[in-house]
Amino acid sequence: MDVSQIDGVTKCGFRDRCHFSRGCRCCTPGTARLRRASLDLAFRLAKSSTPRRASTGNPEASAKLARICRPIHRDEIVSGLRDLGIREGDGVLVHSSLSSFGYVVGGADTVIDALLDATGPEGTALAPTLTGRREDGPASPPVFDVRNTPCWTGRVPTEFMKRPGARRSLHPTHSVSGIGPIVAALIGGHERSLTPCGEESPYYRLAQKGGFILLVGVGQGSNTTIHTAEELAEVPYHMQKEPADTIIIDYEGNRRIERLYLHDWGTPRCFERIDKELLDLGIMRIGKVGASTLRLIKSLPMIEFLVEKLRKEPRYLCR
Numbered sequence: 001m002d003v004s005q006i007d008g009v010t011k012c013g014f015r016d017r018c019h020f021s022r023g024c025r026c027c028t029p030g031t032a033r034l035r036r037a038s039l040d041l042a043f044r045l046a047k048s049s050t051p052r053r054a055s056t057g058n059p060e061a062s063a064k065l066a067r068i069c070r071p072i073h074r075d076e077i078v079s080g081l082r083d084l085g086i087r088e089g090d091g092v093l094v095h096s097s098l099s100s101f102g103y104v105v106g107g108a109d110t111v112i113d114a115l116l117d118a119t120g121p122e123g124t125a126l127a128p129t130l131t132g133r134r135e136d137g138p139a140s141p142p143v144f145d146v147r148n149t150p151c152w153t154g155r156v157p158t159e160f161m162k163r164p165g166a167r168r169s170l171h172p173t174h175s176v177s178g179i180g181p182i183v184a185a186l187i188g189g190h191e192r193s194l195t196p197c198g199e200e201s202p203y204y205r206l207a208q209k210g211g212f213i214l215l216v217g218v219g220q221g222s223n224t225t226i227h228t229a230e231e232l233a234e235v236p237y238h239m240q241k242e243p244a245d246t247i248i249i250d251y252e253g254n255r256r257i258e259r260l261y262l263h264d265w266g267t268p269r270c271f272e273r274i275d276k277e278l279l280d281l282g283i284m285r286i287g288k289v290g291a292s293t294l295r296l297i298k299s300l301p302m303i304e305f306l307v308e309k310l311r312k313e314p315r316y317l318c319r
């Protein structure tokens, strides 16, 4: 079956918005069908009143099915985050796939609650609430209203930015939302950052404060902070040559224009290649909650490692 035939969606087999991250799991037809089938099964079993026994006749497959079909609760996510190394007081930026867990009781809100539990009242949780589009540029400048421009980074960030106490940065393509005591220091002035993920962005400021990146059920292709390293190393393919007059509307409804350099979406990347290196260098830890694979990455060492690498080999992250 061709990808375009699945659910009548042309851009991807599982969702229509993943054309923003080409090469992601959603665009792999076999995996997409398997995920959808597993999730449907997980939902049916989790909601059924009959006893659940997942058996396929193959012990390994049965174990996997049982893991996928078990409903996941807040406590289990919290202990998974603690096992990974998250402590109260930490700053954590989470990129996520809700469906990767299997069935989560309470959905995205449960994942957010678990993250806030793990980081505690002294910690700061962040979610990428990105809005950038491939066509953004001087000829088609983005219009960003912090109050209601939807993000394309998934259900968890979408719910996260609506939480009481959440603040969202004003950057017109790479906005970040946060909850916690240092949010203002992390996101303030993001819209004046010379480049979207550069030194004045929440991505780099979090790193400087010893923060972490958490990938929940997604790979390095979703790790926006890798762009920070590309921007600091000034790789030749990453930024548009001319600035765009972006339109930004803030929380008070004030409209302003910021002249900013935006990403150039033209160069295919292979961020996945850093996965093993981060693990070998002790910069990343991997864990599991339900069917989801979680990666916790120390942000500053990752950036430092990549900047050094990119200065020697500027196309290291390109396909």
Ligand SMILES: CC(C)(COP(=O)(O)OP(=O)(O)OC[C@H]1O[C@@H](n2cnc3c(N)ncnc32)[C@H](O)[C@@H]1OP(=O)(O)O)[C@@H](O)C(=O)NCCC(=O)NCCS
Binding pocket: 015, 017, 018, 021, 024, 026, 039, 094, 095, 096, 097, 098, 099, 100, 101, 102, 103, 104, 105, 106, 107, 108, 128, 130, 152, 153, 154, 155, 156, 218, 221, 222, 223, 224
């Ligand atoms: C694109 C992406 C968000 C898709 O992941 P996903 O799990 O399919 O989608 P979401 O995280 O938005 O979660 C919603 C899905 O979870 C599933 N879901 C709904 N309720 C659920 C529950 N209680 N428990 C588990 N899954 C549930 C549904 O399949 C839902 O899809 P639908 O809205 O089409 O019905 C993900 O693959 C990704 O790339 N995330 C990272 C994005 C990012 O940070 N990018 C930065 C780029 S630089």
